[in-house]
Amino acid sequence: MMRADRIRRVPMLLSSIVALALAILPLPDAIDAFRPDLLVLVVFYWSIASPRAGGLTLAFVAGLALDVVQGVVLGQHALALTLMAAWATHLRLRLRVFSVLSQSLTIFALLTGYQFILFWVDGATGNPVTSFSRWLAPLIGALIWPLLAELLSRLHAR
Amino acid sequence: MVAMRSNDSAGRSSGLLFRCIVYCLLALGLMVADERYDQLGRIRRVLSIVAYPVQIVVASPFEGWDWLRESLTTRDALRADKLALERQLRVAQFKLQRYEALEAESRRLRALRDNTAGVGTRFIIGDVMDVDLDAFRERVLVDKGARDGVFLGQAVVDAGGVFGQVARVDQLTCEVILISDAAHALPVQINRTGLRTIAVGTGDPNRIKLPYLSTSADVIKGDLLVTSGLGGGFPPGYPVGTVAEVKRDPAQSLADVEVRPAAALDRSRELLFVWLATPLPAFSATPPKPAPTTPPGAHAP
Numbered sequence: 001m002m003r004a005d006r007i008r009r010v011p012m013l014l015s016s017i018v019a020l021a022l023a024i025l026p027l028p029d030a031i032d033a034f035r036p037d038l039l040v041l042v043v044f045y046w047s048i049a050s051p052r053a054g055g056l057t058l059a060f061v062a063g064l065a066l067d068v069v070q071g072v073v074l075g076q077h078a079l080a081l082t083l084m085a086a087w088a089t090h091l092r093l094r095l096r097v098f099s100v101l102s103q104s105l106t107i108f109a110l111l112t113g114y115q116f117i118l119f120w121v122d123g124a125t126g127n128p129v130t131s132f133s134r135w136l137a138p139l140i141g142a143l144i145w146p147l148l149a150e151l152l153s154r155l156h157a158r
Numbered sequence: 159m160v161a162m163r164s165n166d167s168a169g170r171s172s173g174l175l176f177r178c179i180v181y182c183l184l185a186l187g188l189m190v191a192d193e194r195y196d197q198l199g200r201i202r203r204v205l206s207i208v209a210y211p212v213q214i215v216v217a218s219p220f221e222g223w224d225w226l227r228e229s230l231t232t233r234d235a236l237r238a239d240k241l242a243l244e245r246q247l248r249v250a251q252f253k254l255q256r257y258e259a260l261e262a263e264s265r266r267l268r269a270l271r272d273n274t275a276g277v278g279t280r281f282i283i284g285d286v287m288d289v290d291l292d293a294f295r296e297r298v299l300v301d302k303g304a305r306d307g308v309f310l311g312q313a314v315v316d317a318g319g320v321f322g323q324v325a326r327v328d329q330l331t332c333e334v335i336l337i338s339d340a341a342h343a344l345p346v347q348i349n350r351t352g353l354r355t356i357a358v359g360t361g362d363p364n365r366i367k368l369p370y371l372s373t374s375a376d377v378i379k380g381d382l383l384v385t386s387g388l389g390g391g392f393p394p395g396y397p398v399g400t401v402a403e404v405k406r407d408p409a410q411s412l413a414d415v416e417v418r419p420a421a422a423l424d425r426s427r428e429l430l431f432v433w434l435a436t437p438l439p440a441f442s443a444t445p446p447k448p449a450p451t452t453p454p455g456a457h458a459p
Contacts, residue, residue: 017212020212021212021215021216023290024212024213024216024289024290024291025216025290026216026217026220026288026289026290027290029424032290032293033293035293055177056174056177056178056181057181059181060181060184060185063185064205065205065209068202068205068206068208068209069209069212069213069289069291070291070292071291071292071297071299071325071326071333072292073189073192073193074188074189074191074192074201074202075184075185075186075187075188075189075192076185076189078181078184078185078188079182079185079186079189082178082181082182082185083178083182086174086175086177086178089174090174121189125189125193126341127295127341133293133294134293134294
C-alpha cells in the first residue's frame with residue numbers, strides 16, 4: 001500500500017492541531033460569531049488535495065475532537081464533517097481545476113451543508129440555538145478559503 | 159476499513175461511499191448512545207483528557223500575559239490596589255458580623271420551624287479556563303472536575319450571586335451552564351413578596367426572563383430575586399438578579415419581566431462550587447412526581 005510516493009502525514013496532523021487550537025481560542029464576544037470553522041476547512045483541504053493522507057478517518061477524528069472541546073453531543077461534528085468531507089473527496093478532481101471563485105462557491109456550499117447538519121442535530125437533541133449568526137461562518141469560511149488553500153499547499157509541498 | 163484496497167487514490171467512489179456510510183453510522187450510534195442512554199461518560203472523560211493539553215496550550219498565553227502584567231505593575235498601582243482591598247475587606251468584615259448574627263437567628267427560627275435546609279456550606283473555588291466552547295451557548299469550562307469532587311447539577315455561584323450549574327463533569331475539568339443559557343431554568347423567589355416562579359435564560363449574559371408571571375403578579379422594577387431552593391439543585395437564598403423591566407400588556411395573560419443577573423456572567427473568573435449542608439434529595443433524571451416545587455403559574459399561595 002505504501003509505495004514509492006510516501007504519504008507525508010506530518011503537515012496534515014500539524015495543520016489540524018493548530019486549527020483545533022484556533023477553534024477554541026478565546027475571542028471577544030463581538031467577533032466570536034465571525035470565527036470561521038478553520039478545522040473544517042483544513043479537513044476539506046486534505047480531502048481534496050491528498051485524500052489518501054487522512055481521508056474520512058481524519059474527518060471523523062477531527063469531528064470527534066470538536067465534539068469534545070465544544071462539549072456537545074458526541075458524534076455531532078463527526079457526522080457532519082464525515083459527510084461533507086466525503087462529498088469534498090468525491091468532487092476533488094473537479095475542484096482542483098476550478099477557478100478560485102468556483103472553488104470558494106463550492107466550499108461555501110459544503111460549509112452550509114455542514115452547518116445545516118449541526119443545526120439539525122441541535123434541534124433533534126433539544127439544544128435550541130437562538131441566533132442566526134451561525135450562518136455567518138460558512139460565508140467567512142468561503143472568503144478565507146483561497147488564502148488557506150494557498151497556505152496549506154505551501155506547507156504540503158515542502 | 160483498513161482492508162479496503164486503494165490503489166491509486168483512496169477516493170474510488172465505491173470505497174469512499176462504503177467508508178462514509180460506516181463512519182456516519184458510527185457517529186449516529188455515538189450520538190444515540192450519548193444522548194439517549196448517557197453511556198459515554200467514560201469515553202468522554204478519556205477523550206477530554208486527550209484534549210486537555212490543547213486547551214492548556216491555548217489558555218496559557220493568556221495566563222502568561224496576566225502574570226506578566228501583574229508582575230510589571232508599579233509600586234503605586236499595587237499600593238492603591240492594597241488600599242482599595244483593605245477598604246473592601248473592612249466593609250466585608252462589617253457585613254460578615256451582621257451575617258453571623260443573622261445566620262444564628264435564622265438557625266434559631268429554622269429550629270423553631272423544624273426545617274433544616276441549610277444555607278450553603280462547603281465551597282471550592284474554580285477558575286474559568288480561557289477556552290471558548292460553542293459560541294452560541296452560554297457555557298464555560300472550569301478547571302475543577304470529578305477529581306475534585308464536582309458533581310453533575312452542582313450549584314455554582316460567584317461573588318455577586320448565582321452563576322449556573324455543572325452540566326458535564328470530566329476528570330480534570332467541568333462545564334458550567336450559565337443561568338443565562340437559553341436551555342437553563344432556575345426556581346426563584348421574589349425577595350420582597352415571596353412570590354415563586356422560574357427564571358429562564360435568554361442566551362444573552364446580561365438578561366434573564368421571568369416568563370411565567372401573570373400580568374397581575376406583584377412584581378416591580380428593582381425587586382430582588384433569590385433562589386427558592388425548590389427543585390433541589392440550588393441552596394435557597396442566593397441572589398439571582400434584580401428586576402430591570404416589567405412590561406404588562408393587558409391583552410396578554412402573562413407579563414414580560416426582564417431581570418439583570420446579579421452574577422457577572424460574562425466577566426467572572428473565579429467561581430465557587432457549593433455543597434449543601436444537608437444534602438437535598440438527589441437530582442434525578444426522572445422527576446419523581448408532579449411535585450409542588452415549580453408551579454409554572456404565578457399563583458403563589
